[in-house]
Amino acid sequence: MDLHFGDSKPTDEERAAVDALLGPPESSWEGADRSDADLRWARGGREARARRDLLLPGLHAVNDRVGWISEGALGYLCRRLTVPPAEAYGVATFYAMFSLKPRPATVLHVCTDLACMAAGAQQLCEGVESRLGPGSGVTVQRGPCLGLCERAPAALAVRAGDPVRTAVAAPATVERAVLTASAPGSAAEEPPAERALPQAGDPSLILLGRVGVADPADLDDYRAHGGYTALRRAFALGPAGVIREVTDAGLVGRGGAAFPTGRKWRATASAPDTPHYLVCNADESEPGTFKDRVVMEGDPYALVEAMTVAAYAVGAHRGYLYLRGEYPRALRRMEHAIGQARARGLLGDDVLGQGYAFDIEIRRGAGAYICGEETALFNSIEGHRGEPRSKPPFPVEKGLFGRPTAENNVETLVNVLPVLTMGAEAYAAIGTPGSTGPKLYCVSGSVERPGVYELPFGATLGELLELAGVREGLRAVLLGGAAGGFVRPDELDVPLTFEGTREAGTTLGSGVVMAFDDSVPLPRLLLRIAAFFRDESCGQCVPCRVGTVRQEEALHRIAERTGAAAGDDIALLREVGRAMRDASICGLGQTAWNAVESAIDRLGAYE
Amino acid sequence: MTAIPLGTPRRLLEFTLDGEPVRAPEGSTILDACRSAGKDVPTLCQGDTLTPKNACRLCVVEVEGARTLAPACSRGAEEGMRVRTDTERVRHSRRIVLELLASSVDLSTTPGVAGWIEEYGAEPDRYGPDAARVEEEPRIDNTLYVRDYAKCVLCYKCVDACGDQWQNTFAISVSGRGFDARIAVEHDAPLTDSACVYCGNCIEVCPTGALSFRSEFDMREAGTWDESAQTATTTVCAYCGVGCNLTLHVQDNEIVKVTSPHDNPVTHGNLCIKGRFGYQHVQNRD
Numbered sequence: 001m002d003l004h005f006g007d008s009k010p011t012d013e014e015r016a017a018v019d020a021l022l023g024p025p026e027s028s029w030e031g032a033d034r035s036d037a038d039l040r041w042a043r044g045g046r047e048a049r050a051r052r053d054l055l056l057p058g059l060h061a062v063n064d065r066v067g068w069i070s071e072g073a074l075g076y077l078c079r080r081l082t083v084p085p086a087e088a089y090g091v092a093t094f095y096a097m098f099s100l101k102p103r104p105a106t107v108l109h110v111c112t113d114l115a116c117m118a119a120g121a122q123q124l125c126e127g128v129e130s131r132l133g134p135g136s137g138v139t140v141q142r143g144p145c146l147g148l149c150e151r152a153p154a155a156l157a158v159r160a161g162d163p164v165r166t167a168v169a170a171p172a173t174v175e176r177a178v179l180t181a182s183a184p185g186s187a188a189e190e191p192p193a194e195r196a197l198p199q200a201g202d203p204s205l206i207l208l209g210r211v212g213v214a215d216p217a218d219l220d221d222y223r224a225h226g227g228y229t230a231l232r233r234a235f236a237l238g239p240a241g242v243i244r245e246v247t248d249a250g251l252v253g254r255g256g257a258a259f260p261t262g263r264k265w266r267a268t269a270s271a272p273d274t275p276h277y278l279v280c281n282a283d284e285s286e287p288g289t290f291k292d293r294v295v296m297e298g299d300p301y302a303l304v305e306a307m308t309v310a311a312y313a314v315g316a317h318r319g320y321l322y323l324r325g326e327y328p329r330a331l332r333r334m335e336h337a338i339g340q341a342r343a344r345g346l347l348g349d350d351v352l353g354q355g356y357a358f359d360i361e362i363r364r365g366a367g368a369y370i371c372g373e374e375t376a377l378f379n380s381i382e383g384h385r386g387e388p389r390s391k392p393p394f395p396v397e398k399g400l401f402g403r404p405t406a407e408n409n410v411e412t413l414v415n416v417l418p419v420l421t422m423g424a425e426a427y428a429a430i431g432t433p434g435s436t437g438p439k440l441y442c443v444s445g446s447v448e449r450p451g452v453y454e455l456p457f458g459a460t461l462g463e464l465l466e467l468a469g470v471r472e473g474l475r476a477v478l479l480g481g482a483a484g485g486f487v488r489p490d491e492l493d494v495p496l497t498f499e500g501t502r503e504a505g506t507t508l509g510s511g512v513v514m515a516f517d518d519s520v521p522l523p524r525l526l527l528r529i530a531a532f533f534r535d536e537s538c539g540q541c542v543p544c545r546v547g548t549v550r551q552e553e554a555l556h557r558i559a560e561r562t563g564a565a566a567g568d569d570i571a572l573l574r575e576v577g578r579a580m581r582d583a584s585i586c587g588l589g590q591t592a593w594n595a596v597e598s599a600i601d602r603l604g605a606y607e
Numbered sequence: 608m609t610a611i612p613l614g615t616p617r618r619l620l621e622f623t624l625d626g627e628p629v630r631a632p633e634g635s636t637i638l639d640a641c642r643s644a645g646k647d648v649p650t651l652c653q654g655d656t657l658t659p660k661n662a663c664r665l666c667v668v669e670v671e672g673a674r675t676l677a678p679a680c681s682r683g684a685e686e687g688m689r690v691r692t693d694t695e696r697v698r699h700s701r702r703i704v705l706e707l708l709a710s711s712v713d714l715s716t717t718p719g720v721a722g723w724i725e726e727y728g729a730e731p732d733r734y735g736p737d738a739a740r741v742e743e744e745p746r747i748d749n750t751l752y753v754r755d756y757a758k759c760v761l762c763y764k765c766v767d768a769c770g771d772q773w774q775n776t777f778a779i780s781v782s783g784r785g786f787d788a789r790i791a792v793e794h795d796a797p798l799t800d801s802a803c804v805y806c807g808n809c810i811e812v813c814p815t816g817a818l819s820f821r822s823e824f825d826m827r828e829a830g831t832w833d834e835s836a837q838t839a840t841t842t843v844c845a846y847c848g849v850g851c852n853l854t855l856h857v858q859d860n861e862i863v864k865v866t867s868p869h870d871n872p873v874t875h876g877n878l879c880i881k882g883r884f885g886y887q888h889v890q891n892r893d
Contacts, residue, residue, distance in 0.1 A: 003777065004802030006793070071794050084777030085793035086802065087770075093782040100794070368784070385781065390661050390681055539761065539781070539788030541664050543700070546707035549739050549786050557735075572733070579703035582676045582696060583664040590675060 003084055005075045014073035017065035017162075021057055022080050031079040048082040053401075055083055055383030059092050060325075060364055067107070067160030068099040083383065094385045094538075096143065096367030097158075097325050105160040106138045108181040109326070110172075113287040114478065115149035115444040117528055118520045119171070124153045127174030128181075138181045144369065144532055145287035146170075146326050149444035149514075150196045150451045156326060157181040166328035190329060193298030196290070198449040198468065206418050206430075206438045207411070208454045211298030216333055219340045222301040228346065230420035234309045235354045237420075239269060242313040246416060248424035250436035254411035255281060255372075256480065256509045257587075258498045261416075264406055267396035268314040271404030278311040278319040279400055279407040281377060282334075285324055285369040286481035287532060288512035291440040291452045292410035296323070296330035299414075300337035304360065306413035308351060309420065311358045314406045319358065322377050324365045334362060369536040373586050374407045375399075376538065387540045388586035411440055411511075431457030435497035439511060443468040445478075446517040455496070462492030464513060473517040476603050480509020482529045483591035485598030506598065522605045523559040526596050530555050533592040544589030547580040551593060558606055566606040573600070612872060622688040637668055637679040637690055646692055649701065649723045651708075651814050652762030653680040656875040657772055660763040663708070665723075667700050668692045676700055698727060705729040711786075712741050713758045716816030716827075739786060745824070748797035751805050751884050753824040756789055758817035765790060765809035765818060773877050778802040779809070790817075807883035811866060811876050820864040820884075833858060841868060844882040849873070851882050862886045 010018070019025070028034040030048070058077045062069050069092055078085045092098050110128060112121045125142055132138045138157075146168075148154035154170035155177040167187035169180040180187045194200040194212025201212070214225040222228075234242045247262025268276055280303065284292040296303060307319045321338075323331055338360050341347045349357045363381050365371050371380045375389035378400045399405025415437055419427045428436045435457035441464055444450040448469030455464060461477065474489045485506040487494065494504040501508045516525065530552035539545045554573050558566040577593030584590045599605040617632035624637075624644055631640040636659070641648045652663040661678035668679045671689035676697065679690075691697065705724050709731035714720045724731070745755040761781065769779050778801045782791040792801035810818045819827075826832040837858045844851045851874045854866045865883050869876035 002775075002802075006800065074793070084770075084780070084802065086778055086780040086791070089791065089793040089795075090780035090782045094784050390678065392683075534785060537785040539783070539785045540763075541662050542704050542707055542760070543664055545761070545786055545788070546711045547703070549711075550707065550734055553734065553738060575699070576703055576707070579700045579707075583667045583700040583704060584675075585661070585664075 003078070003082065005079050005085060006071065008071035008075050010070070010072040010076040011066075014062055014066060014070065015076060017061045018058055018073070018077050018080060021061045022051075022054065025080060031076050048080075051081050052083055052383040053381055054081055055088060055091060056363065056366065056380060059088075059095075059098055060366065063098050063366075064160055064164035065162055067105040068101060068103050070100075070102075074100075081383075087384075091383065091385055094368060095325075095365075098366055103139045104137045106181055106184070107158050108132065108138050108140050108177065109143050109146060109156040109158070110140060110177065111144070111146040111148070111152070111154045111156075112142045112528070113145035113532065114482070114514055114525060114528060115145070115288055115450075116153040117525070118445055118516060119152035121153045124155070124172055124174060124177065128155070128177050131174060131178050132181060136182075143367070144535065145285065145289075147284060147290040147293050147324070149288055149290055149442065151191075152444065152450075155180065156328075157184045157187070158328075159184045168329070193294050196294045196451045197298075198451045199453060205454050207295070207414055207440060208298070208452065210302065211294065214299065216298055216300055217336055219301060219337070219344060219346075222299075226421065227301055228305055228352070230417040231305050231309055231312075231346075231352060233420045234312055235352065235356075239313045239315060242309060242420070243269060245424045246313070246419055249419040249427040251412070251415055251419055251427075252435070252498070253408060254415070254439070254511065255409035256286075256483070256507075258508075261408065261412055264396060264408075265310070265314050267394075268316075268404045268406040271397055273397070273404055275318070275403055276314050276316040277400040277403055277405040278307060278314060278316040279374075279377065279381075279405055280307050280319065280321045280413055281372060281374065281407055281409040282321055282323040282327075282330070283365045283372040283377060284410070284510075285365075285372050286483065286510050286512060287529075288444055288478065288481045288514045289442050289510050291442050291511065293327050293330050294452045295410055295414055295440075296327070297333050300330075300333040301341065302414050302417060303334065303410055304337050304341050304347070306416050307360055308347065308358055309416050310406060310408060310413055312351075312356060314404075316406070317357050317359070319360045320381055320400065321360055321362045322365060322371070322381060323362055325367050331362065331364065338362065368538075369532075370538045370586075370588055373588060376586070377407070378405070385538070387538045388588075390585055432495075432497050432499070434499040439496065439508075441496070441511045441513050443513045443515070445515040446471040446474065446519075447515050457497045458500075459496055460492065461487065461494050461496055461513065464496065465492060465515060468513075468515075470515055471517055473519070474515055475518040475520070476516050476522065476599070478512065478514040478516070478595065480507045480594075481512035481514075482532050482595055483587070484509040484512060485594050486603050487598075488602055491602075507594075522599060522603065523555070526599055526605060527552070527555050527559060529595050533588065537588060537592075541583075541585045541589060543580045543582075544584045544592065547576050547584075547589065548592050550576050551580075551596065555596065562606045570600060570606060573597075620684050620686045622684055622686060622690065624690050625692055631684045635684050637670075637677070637682050637684055638666055640684050640690075641668075641679060641692060648679050648692060649719070650680055651717070651720075651760055652764060654764050654767075654812050654814075655869050657764055657767045657812065660767065662763055663760060664704050665701055667697060667704075669694050669697050702727040702729045706731045706734070708760055710734045710738050710740070712760055712815075714760075714815065716758060716819075717760075717814065746798070747821070747824075749799050749805070750821055751880075752807060752810055752821055753819055754790075754798070755817050755819070755824075758815045759790060760815055760817075761788060761790070762814055764812040764814065768808045768812045768877075773875075774804070774806055774808050776802055776804050776806070778804070805880040805884065806878060807880070808877050810883075811878070822863050826858075826863065832863075837863065839866075844878070846881045846885065851878055853878070853882055855886070861890055
């Protein structure tokens with residue numbers, strides 16, 4: 001390949017940001033000044049191209065330092081990694097958090113998604129925008145869910161520099177958001193993670209028991225509270241024993257698809273191709289979901305240990321933690337935990353002195369919901385556009401870097417610890433025969449005590465809402481997030497299990513429970529959901545790329561109409577929705593019409 | 608005599624296609640099997656010389672037991688599979704996909720699509736006059752070819768042909784996301800500032816006319832483009848010794864464009880700038 005890098009030069013700062021990540025360039029082939037020695041050797045080619053997966057970290061490095069990515073910076077990064085500039089441009093423009101046009105160093109992301117919208121995000125945005133107009137040195141960016149739904153409305157300020165500074169304002173008033181954006185360095189510290197747990201301190205908590213009890217920055221404290229007993233048991237059982245235990249426990253994936261974890265692990269472990277990889281999907285971007293953030297912020301070592309167990313079971317020596325870009329505190333906590341674990345021999349060449357090598361690398365997402373789709377996530381890590389791949393082949397055969405890969409989300413992995421510490425039988429006794437174990441729910445919206453709840457599978461939706469203190473005038477509950485469906489207030493006896501929600505014609509999804517009272521106009525909610533999917537579609541396949549646009553257009557047309565006047569457009573929505581569900585490549589397009597459909601059919605949104 | 612590589616013999620798979628038992632060599636796709644069985648399956652993004660991208664979703668078929676429809680172009684045939692190519696569900700998806708495409712881009716130069724729109728009863732106009740469309744002016748920034756993204760269906764074929772599947776030039780990629788996704792060079796610059804080497808292999812694979820020869824573009828503008836009056840003659844390129852096949856499209860005794868046969872085992876339809884665009888000297892009669 002004969003790459004063409006153009007004439008644009010990076011500024012010293014941009015060059016420094018890239019070099020801080022990749023080290024200084026060794027020769028003019030990589031962008032250093034030319035020396036005589038360079039005429040006699042060439043470096044690059046296959047060796048350099050193998051570092052393509054550093055493209056996303058490289059884009060982050062520049063964006064973090066300067067606030068945007070210039071032609072010169074992109075060109076230099078491409079030269080360093082032997083990536084064609086057109087492809088790198090395609091990757092950089094894919095993510096919402098990057099800008100390829102100059103912009104002020106500070107960006108204030110204001111969430112306008114469902115929970116924040118119900119809590120007055122519209123007024124917040126208008127207030128903030130009028131205060132932070134042109135010349136304020138702050139770009140206000142309205143955007144999708146920031147995963148702070150328990151403290152809605154929320155805003156996240158990111159100020160580029162060395163180091164980059166982030167600060168969160170939630171719940172945000174106009175005053176607080178403006179203050180946070182103008183001085184992110186001196187903004188008030190966020191409340192501790194356990195403040196998101198209304199049940200904190202309850203001794204029956206299995207998954208969340210350590211949050212707020214053990215110091216999330218202290219490895220010894222984690223061990224004093226039962227940490228690393230699961231990994232010891234795993235080493236005693238051996239990989240096949242761990243998989244047997246997980247299978248017998250009936251653990252299924254908590255990300256929404258409910259695939260049996262044991263079966264996924266067995267298939268990965270027995271795939272002949274090597275190396276194997278473990279990927280932890282921490283790209284929790286479903287509007288209304290924030291449980292993984294709370295787990296990572298409140299009990300980060302648990303995820304490190306769980307990833308080690310999973311990697312040991314599937315025969316992986318490298319694990320990637322793909323963490324969404326909007327979670328700066330979770331990132332800091334996980335970086336610290338991984339560093340500590342490595343320093344203490346709990347990661348590295350010889351984990352726990354058992355001769356097993358495993359290490360974890362963190363990869364930050366950059367604002368793309370689609371990267372939560374498992375194969376899109378692989379593409380994103382590899383330095384390609386976060387577009388989903390067509391399946392088959394499945395990740396257990398050809399996943400990350402084309403190798404057998406087990407991918408699980410944070411909640412699924414954290415469940416592996418109690419499976420091993422209590423044993424499969426005791427774990428399987430929790431919940432129902434079809435849905436075993438404890439489950440985390442993210443409750444937000446019109447409730448007195450929003451937050452993450454842990455309940456054994458089988459509790460009803462009504463029981464959960466009662467626990468959270470549902471307010472008067474409940475109009476609808478969105479179950480499973482934007483990709484889920486609405487449930488009526490008279491359907492609250494639906495049991496929260498995979499089989500129970502399926503029977504009731506809805507889905508548990510990722511465990512989102514958003515309550516809406518009658519103060520929120522339903523058509524506006526639906527418009528927000530449609531806008532979300534239109535924004536987040538990767539654009540690869542036609543049904544999703546154009547279908548999500550047509551869906552939003554039709555909803556705009558009927559926003560003010562009901563009954564017969566809306567009939568034509570509802571019929572059109574059904575037809576387009578059916579084709580999106582049937583013919584889209586991935587789950588995003590396939591579920592983009594779920595919530596709207598359920599609002600029409602179950603709530604009579606336009607009758 | 609041209610040597611035609613046959614490859615190693617392959618095992619035959621047996622499965623059912625629309626209720627009829629069919630046999631297909633291991634490794635073939637459902638689309639291959641459909642075509643050998645004489646069934647017409649519409650596709651836009653599938654290319655005979657490229658790895659299927661299955662982005663257009665026009666070729667979807669129903670595989671028994673699957674939750675969603677499967678793209679025939681990339682789903683491999685499996686032993687015992689039951690495939691239906693013409694169910695109501697399949698026809699519905701194809702109709703909507705055609706409507707979505709035809710309502711958002713200009714398909715006037717896409718061969719075959721008018722017939723499918725009629726066959727599947729698609730009504731692209733029903734999304735209303737305000738339906739979002741890709742409306743961009745054609746980009747004319749060089750003398751050899753024109754990019755008209757208002758006609759682009761984002762099939763990714765040009766990206767694949769420019770990238771690692773054929774040309775290894777990597778001058779173009781997809782930028783942006785969702786409905787705003789576009790084929791672009793870096794920083795959306797003019798082609799002349801990019802890595803493009805003007806091989807024209809992207810034009811060769813473009814299924815919609817979004818990429819076209821400047822000659823064709825100008826003649827269409829002038830209303831003089833007339834495919835029915837053209838002859839196509841395949842010959843050998845005279846520039847170097849590789850021996851690429853050229854198909855010269857001639858109208859009124861002038862070469863109006865050059866393509867290359869895809870079944871040529873050496874070039875598979877690929878050419879370089881000279882073979883593709885260097886034909887002026889042939890008709891220079893002064």
